[in-house]
Amino acid sequence: MNHSVFTLAPVMGLVAMASCGANETPAPTAMPFATRSIVAPALERLDKTIGEPTPIPAPTEELRDLADNLIVFLNTAGPGMSDAAFDDAKAQGDSLLPVFAGILSGTSNTDDEKRAAARLLAGVGTPAAAQYLLGQLESNRDEGIRAICAWKIGDMGFDFVIPSLVKRLKYEKARSVTPWLALSLSKLDNFAGVAYLITVANLDGTDSDAAAQLQGIAIEAGFSDGYALNSVWLAGDLDNKLPQSPRSQRYEREVWRLIDHLQDFQLRGVDDSRFVLSSLGKSAVPILGQALHDESSYVRSHVAQVLLRMGGRGQGAGGDLIAGLNDNILAPYAAEALGAIQFPSAESALLRSTGVGVDPGLRLAAVRGLKQLGLDSSAPALRELLAEPDFPELAQAAAEALVTCGYGDEVAGKLLSIASGAADSGLDPDTSLWALRWWVEDRSVRGDELAAQVTDEYDALAPIPGIPPTTQEDRQRRQARLALFSKALQNLLEGDG
Amino acid sequence: MQKVLGVFVALLAIWFLIALLGPSGDAEPARAWKSSAECMDCHSEIYAEWQDSQHSKSWTNPLVRERSGDFANQDCIDCHAPRPVFITGIAERVLPRSTQRNEGVDCLACHQLPNHPDGTPGGVAGGVRNSEAPCRPEERRELVRPDFCAGCHNQHKTVDQWRASEFATGIDKEDCLDCHMPWVNPEDKATRHRSHAFPGGNATYMLERAISLTGEARDGVWYATVTNIGAGHSFPTDERSRTADVFWRPLSEDEGAPWNHLHRIRSPYRDEVDVPDTLLLSGEARELAITSESEGAGTAVSSDTPIEVALYYRRTPIWEDLAHPGANRGAVQVARVELKP
Numbered sequence: 038m039n040h041s042v043f044t045l046a047p048v049m050g051l052v053a054m055a056s057c058g059a060n061e062t063p064a065p066t067a068m069p070f071a072t073r074s075i076v077a078p079a080l081e082r083l084d085k086t087i088g089e090p091t092p093i094p095a096p097t098e099e100l101r102d103l104a105d106n107l108i109v110f111l112n113t114a115g116p117g118m119s120d121a122a123f124d125d126a127k128a129q130g131d132s133l134l135p136v137f138a139g140i141l142s143g144t145s146n147t148d149d150e151k152r153a154a155a156r157l158l159a160g161v162g163t164p165a166a167a168q169y170l171l172g173q174l175e176s177n178r179d180e181g182i183r184a185i186c187a188w189k190i191g192d193m194g195f196d197f198v199i200p201s202l203v204k205r206l207k208y209e210k211a212r213s214v215t216p217w218l219a220l221s222l223s224k225l226d227n228f229a230g231v232a233y234l235i236t237v238a239n240l241d242g243t244d245s246d247a248a249a250q251l252q253g254i255a256i257e258a259g260f261s262d263g264y265a266l267n268s269v270w271l272a273g274d275l276d277n278k279l280p281q282s283p284r285s286q287r288y289e290r291e292v293w294r295l296i297d298h299l300q301d302f303q304l305r306g307v308d309d310s311r312f313v314l315s316s317l318g319k320s321a322v323p324i325l326g327q328a329l330h331d332e333s334s335y336v337r338s339h340v341a342q343v344l345l346r347m348g349g350r351g352q353g354a355g356g357d358l359i360a361g362l363n364d365n366i367l368a369p370y371a372a373e374a375l376g377a378i379q380f381p382s383a384e385s386a387l388l389r390s391t392g393v394g395v396d397p398g399l400r401l402a403a404v405r406g407l408k409q410l411g412l413d414s415s416a417p418a419l420r421e422l423l424a425e426p427d428f429p430e431l432a433q434a435a436a437e438a439l440v441t442c443g444y445g446d447e448v449a450g451k452l453l454s455i456a457s458g459a460a461d462s463g464l465d466p467d468t469s470l471w472a473l474r475w476w477v478e479d480r481s482v483r484g485d486e487l488a489a490q491v492t493d494e495y496d497a498l499a500p501i502p503g504i505p506p507t508t509q510e511d512r513q514r515r516q517a518r519l520a521l522f523s524k525a526l527q528n529l530l531e532g533d534g
Numbered sequence: 535m536q537k538v539l540g541v542f543v544a545l546l547a548i549w550f551l552i553a554l555l556g557p558s559g560d561a562e563p564a565r566a567w568k569s570s571a572e573c574m575d576c577h578s579e580i581y582a583e584w585q586d587s588q589h590s591k592s593w594t595n596p597l598v599r600e601r602s603g604d605f606a607n608q609d610c611i612d613c614h615a616p617r618p619v620f621i622t623g624i625a626e627r628v629l630p631r632s633t634q635r636n637e638g639v640d641c642l643a644c645h646q647l648p649n650h651p652d653g654t655p656g657g658v659a660g661g662v663r664n665s666e667a668p669c670r671p672e673e674r675r676e677l678v679r680p681d682f683c684a685g686c687h688n689q690h691k692t693v694d695q696w697r698a699s700e701f702a703t704g705i706d707k708e709d710c711l712d713c714h715m716p717w718v719n720p721e722d723k724a725t726r727h728r729s730h731a732f733p734g735g736n737a738t739y740m741l742e743r744a745i746s747l748t749g750e751a752r753d754g755v756w757y758a759t760v761t762n763i764g765a766g767h768s769f770p771t772d773e774r775s776r777t778a779d780v781f782w783r784p785l786s787e788d789e790g791a792p793w794n795h796l797h798r799i800r801s802p803y804r805d806e807v808d809v810p811d812t813l814l815l816s817g818e819a820r821e822l823a824i825t826s827e828s829e830g831a832g833t834a835v836s837s838d839t840p841i842e843v844a845l846y847y848r849r850t851p852i853w854e855d856l857a858h859p860g861a862n863r864g865a866v867q868v869a870r871v872e873l874k875p
Binding site: 208210301303311402464471 | 568569571593596599601604608609613622627632633634635636637688805807808852854864
């Protein structure tokens with residue numbers, strides 16, 4: 038037996054308990070983080086308020102004939118007469134929807150007939166009709182039909198389609214469809230499609246339909262061009278320049294449903310939800326803020342990731358994220374998100390989270406958050422972390438953060454040294470190389486010609502897109518970039534004068 | 535006085551009991567572990583195996599870096615730098631961690647136990663309990679169960695594929711560890727351990743063990759049959775970028791002669807809505823008519839023509855040179871058969 042009756046363990050334990058924490062930095066705040074069931078009750082409440090959709094009876098022969106007649110009429114009537122077909126479709130309501138959907142997915146109708154059916158489907162104008170259009174956008178293999186559905190759905194004015202349209206942005210490959218998705222989204226005051234439209238417009242040229250649509254969306258939203266609009270959207274619209282309609286309960290329910298999917302086991306649904314939620318406007322942020330307190334650790338952590346990807350648009354959840362620094366699971370995600378959303382009062386909370394005694398994951402994430410904030414006032418604390426003896430990864434992150442805080446000249450040599458010795462120290466050399474790349478680009482923007490040259494040479498070493506490099510090529514590229522910085526560093530620093 | 539003495543005796547008795555029944559020996563509590571490198575001193579052989587494994591490269595592998603945009607696609611981080619499975623929950627989905635991402639799927643991802651309720655480190659899980667070892671391993675049988683791998687490896691249904699296979703339901707059951715963590719030094723009790731090299735699609739011998747390729751002439755034309763004989767899950771499995779393609783060409787002395795693509799075995803990416811899932815289930819034999827064009831199109835190739843058929847495996851679905859599969863980087867010829875009249 039290995040036990041000793043003479044052990045001093047109990048006494049030592051008492052001594053240890055008495056002295057515990059004497060030299061530790063306290064946790065971010067003493068306030069405990071309370072969680073509760075939030076997503077499920079929210080969905081239950083909204084389901085109850087909105088109610089179940091009314092079942093649509095199977096179409097009669099009479100309805101089929103009417104649909105056929107409306108299609109023929111729409112395809113043959115003059116421009117001024119087509120309204121009559123839409124009026125008739127609207128008067129019939131949802132009962133026509135299965136008929137039009139059947140025509141769209143069948144094989145017996147011509148392309149012209151199918152396109153007319155798609156337009157008439159939109160013309161029914163009900164929430165159920167919008168759902169049918171979404172179904173066609175998901176499943177119809179004819180990109181012409183998908184383009185009509187994407188075009189028409191924005192005119193119907195139902196904001197609950199926004200999440201589904203954003204998801205289509207992720208998966209739609211047809212360049213004839215994406216611009217219409219972007220247009221419809223913009224009509225519903227969501228501008229996630231503008232970046233996609235810019236890509237298509239660049240590919241198709243300045244005379245293209247996509248370029249014209251881009252310009253139209255920008256002017257409608259009060260901007261001179263699509264780039265200006267996109268910049269404001271990506272930066273979070275902090276000055277509230279973008280139009281924002283109040284959102285419906287159906288929209289709110291769709292947001293909660295996406296949040297609910299963050300608990301899925303399969304990451305496929307989780308990834309989709311993260312993408313869609315992070316592409317929504319500010320109106321979704323209060324809902325996300327509530328969800329940060331849900332009992333599911335998956336919901337809490339993934340919602341923080343969503344806010345991180347939202348950037349400035351997520352600022353409305355800053356208070357909830359700061360509270361989340363007291364939750365073991367959520368804290369590191371919350372810390373990085375606070376930096377990414379540029380929450381004005383995040384700095385002090387993040388600085389406290391970098392202290393000795395705080396969980397290492399949170400300390401590191403807090404430094405990454407400070408890196409995103411890039412505030413001059415964080416520099417003294419970050420400098421102290423450079424000398425962390427037992428946590429080289431934290432020191433590396435602090436050096437990288439000092440670059441974005443404006444002190445790249447001060448730490449460039451250290452970053453080069455870290456990247457060069459990373460193989461022995463177990464650190465990731467690439468993050469330090471990226472920080473150095475950021476530093477030279479920042480200098481080049483401010484007119485440093487040598488820095489511009491180094492930036493270009495660094496980028497020229499990038500692997501060919503689409504062809505994964507071998508491990509050896511990867512190593513050689515890293516060595517070449519290290520050599521590039523080694524050679525230029527002294528001149529860069531001296532040039533700074 | 536008697537009361538004071540009684541209290542003293544009672545305290546002495548409590549102290550005695552704590553010392554006798556409490557943690558053993560020097561009773562130093564489990565410490566907090568930060569990095570896989572800390573495991574190296576005592577477990578150098580296992581550490582070296584792991585360093586050569588794909589688990590250790592899940593963050594640094596150039597293919598992953600390229601596919602994820604240097605992890606700008608943060609969705610990939612969950613499985614490529616996961617928090618410890620014992621913390622997120624066995625058979626539950628993993629969550630991404632903040633520290634030591636460079637170590638990928640590290641020692642702690644599988645072995646670190648959650649902290650105790652009082653916040654003290656929970657130690658590590660191992661195959662046996664050992665209160666003398668510096669890491670104080672607790673015996674946790676969950677480590678050997680397929681559910682343990684499921685958090686990451688069932689994202690593409692690999693564990694479900696296994697559950698539906700003869701490997702899980704048959705008489706001679708084999709699970710994840712039997713193939714992917716085989717015993718090292720099985721006869722030597724002192725050094726015997728499960729391999730932490732995790733051989734899989736990265737090891738040619740594993741690919742060769744998984745697949746058989748045969749052929750025959752019937753009704754004047756050639757047929758090839760590719761069979762998943764050795765994998766307890768679909769072939770390929772897991773990452774959707776993994777691809778197996780079957781090629782054929784007339785038999786000749788010219789090693790550089792072009793190949794004809796015959797059939798692709800792969801699960802599509804989520805945005806490839808028109809691409810069928812053609813993974814070869816465990817035990818499945820798939821007969822392919824040899825035709826002049828891919829996937830049965832074109833004309834059947836006469837069995838009067840001597841041909842060779844080969845299966846190539848790659849970890850990326852894009853062939854730069856489809857006519858010369860062996861010339862594409864990373865392509866491995868897994869099986870080849872000559873068919874002569």
